[in-house]
Amino acid sequence: MTAWKEYQEQHKDRFLNELLDLLRIPSVSAKSEHKADMLKCADVVKASLLAAGADTVTIYETEGHPIVYGEKIIDPSKPTVLVYGHYDVQPAEPLELWNSPAFEPTIIDGKIFARGSCDDKGQFYMHVKALEILVKTNTLTNNIKFCIEGEEEVGSPNLGKFVSANKELLKADCVLISDTAMLSLDTPSMDVGVRGLSYIEVEVTGPNRDLHSGVYGGAIANPITILAKMIASMHDENNHITIPGFYDDVVNSTDEERALMAKAPFNEQEYKDELGVKELWGEKGYSTMERTGIRPTMELNGIWGGYIGEGAKTVLPSKAFAKISARLVPNQSSETITNLIINYLQKIAPTNVTVKATLHHGGEPYMTPIDSKGYQAAAKAIETTFGKQPIPVRGGGSIPICSLFEKELGIKIIFMGFGLDSDNLHSPNEKYNIKNYYKGIETIPYFHKYFTEMA
């Protein structure tokens, strides 16, 4: 389809500049101070969909941040693709580790450095531009719906209600999501599964106030020491998670699947060098790819307590806190695991302290079948523009709403991600290669074409 390529070539600078403008809005859903930025961002997303050719776009208020819904219906009898994405981004902290300001997108060596460049503004915006190409070249063969939410990074607390209440509006033949990575532009891949999530915050309280560590040290349990012991107890010497029942519902991968995974290109030395570590770490008995794909994990996302400023302060603190999240694999239930973790933390806490553990958010693991029409259409689209069949892989991250869409709408999710694992998602200096951005925009129209043809 030379018309698509021509149109893209002609407008590529604008396609890039529009994304940069979107990245300038600090739409951090986790922080209440960014409420106005979230509203502004939703407005910009709405305007961009209308400009691209959507018939109607509506901003749906929720109890949290709004959801932008748009659609281009050419013929209700034709196949319909529901594009899901999110305009919210992770907090940018720690700010001092960014080489350029997180919300002033900076292009270096063909890469856009900005919070959200890859996750997920850069990726969902490819779909907006693909819509524009299809509409402006009069080549759209199917219906496209967009559901772009503002709470993915905080666990999509309000999307479920919206989806249940709007099943007819969202009715489609598959959900298409670009919010994952591929191995590289040379080795395209598609995720066939994402892990689930249980994200918990724990607060350990010792004495009712901060104390002098000399006067009271040795008499009173130090909540940091107790919290450290609790955390330490969560992995055994083989880095298995020790919480009773944690692995009970895990569906183990077959030897066949593991053999297939072992064939995916993976250079351990390069991986270590790129991360600056001497040794990898993880559950004994599984390869690195398996540990990040088919196995559940438990990570400390944050810890704090006592004096954390410059210099020394001899304090025995009243409280210590940690943010802990588990990644879950198929058949594990987020609710079950959340309860197991919370109960475990409360049970192992000694009577010298009080422990409060609460859920931030969770999400179910999800697997998509590779023989579905959607997966086949995506694989063919990638083959068309990359010249290679994508390798099916398991992603380590989580997109909590997948199981929700499948349950409520009865359709499969297709993960057609164009990011890279090295894009520093959730980290300082998040980036997205302009090449990947353009390649995504080039590939998506083929997905719609093939999906229509296969339907």
Add this chain to the structure above:
Amino acid sequence: MTAWKEYQEQHKDRFLNELLDLLRIPSVSAKSEHKADMLKCADVVKASLLAAGADTVTIYETEGHPIVYGEKIIDPSKPTVLVYGHYDVQPAEPLELWNSPAFEPTIIDGKIFARGSCDDKGQFYMHVKALEILVKTNTLTNNIKFCIEGEEEVGSPNLGKFVSANKELLKADCVLISDTAMLSLDTPSMDVGVRGLSYIEVEVTGPNRDLHSGVYGGAIANPITILAKMIASMHDENNHITIPGFYDDVVNSTDEERALMAKAPFNEQEYKDELGVKELWGEKGYSTMERTGIRPTMELNGIWGGYIGEGAKTVLPSKAFAKISARLVPNQSSETITNLIINYLQKIAPTNVTVKATLHHGGEPYMTPIDSKGYQAAAKAIETTFGKQPIPVRGGGSIPICSLFEKELGIKIIFMGFGLDSDNLHSPNEKYNIKNYYKGIETIPYFHKYFTEMA
């Protein structure tokens, strides 16, 4: 001496207001942003000594914060008392836990709430006012020197050099310090020892940048998890410190001393209620008073790493940090223990991470004999104004310069403290009872009188 009491009664409101003014200066030595406040505070201390009747007062510059030295010499052949104190204070954080601003002294129920009210502005200033009383009533019978430093809360890094270089200037018959607590106004006590200190900061580095905890979780060692395991390993199930050699140099207290300590009034239920804990904690085999007095301890003063803001961020952090301090008892060497801790942390660190452990500051433990003239004079002074002999007790805190004074000047240190353990030293809502402040001012002149008589 009715003249003393009359003078104090006449000027008591001014004595209080002058202290409040001193407390309004945020002289936080640990934070570079308070450098100007430190200089201002030193100036105010100088002026107050001159106003009280000191002959000369000099501000000695150091590589850090200045030392204020003043003296009132009536006759070089008379006994000389060197008063040591510090005008610097601990950082006020966490600010949100203060009921009134830390540097806006607020009087509630006869207590002055302010950072430094007890530690040590309120306590050293009693000596300034005692000097005024003695001078203005023409009753001074000995020489008094003042050495008020600005770096006690950061480990007195520059005092040693000053003392060695000014032995003649500082020459005295004893050092008198009010920087400790007594059991209560009803049960006066005097410290006969203070613990030493080794204060260390440890930095654990995993990957070279913050990572997405889904994409990399399970593949890479999480520095928070590793740090937690390192901390957890430092106490065994009996809360003994596990670092090899840690207890080697401890001089165990005799059964006699332990029996004497057991007689000091201690109500465990009141102690627990006051701190809001269900159970106490500490080294098995020792009473609470023993654990905070005659036994070394290891406390976590701060910990931080990863995302510590509002909400959730799924990050596998690059670094985790902790501030750790040990309290030392007689015959333990701060340098030896510091090296033991640093070596231990580096040795137990797995190869998945790198560990940097550095000393913030240290100080030696110190014991003072109760048969010295200084101790006897202080005990008699307290008996005079309180109507009761003080009980000798071991303090849990540290005054790192004690062993330095003894070594360089060859004299004993007398701890005549008027604070209370419940004064929230180093914590939010630090306080000092006005009663204790006045009682101290009333008692100190007797110390000088008796010390001269005994000499």
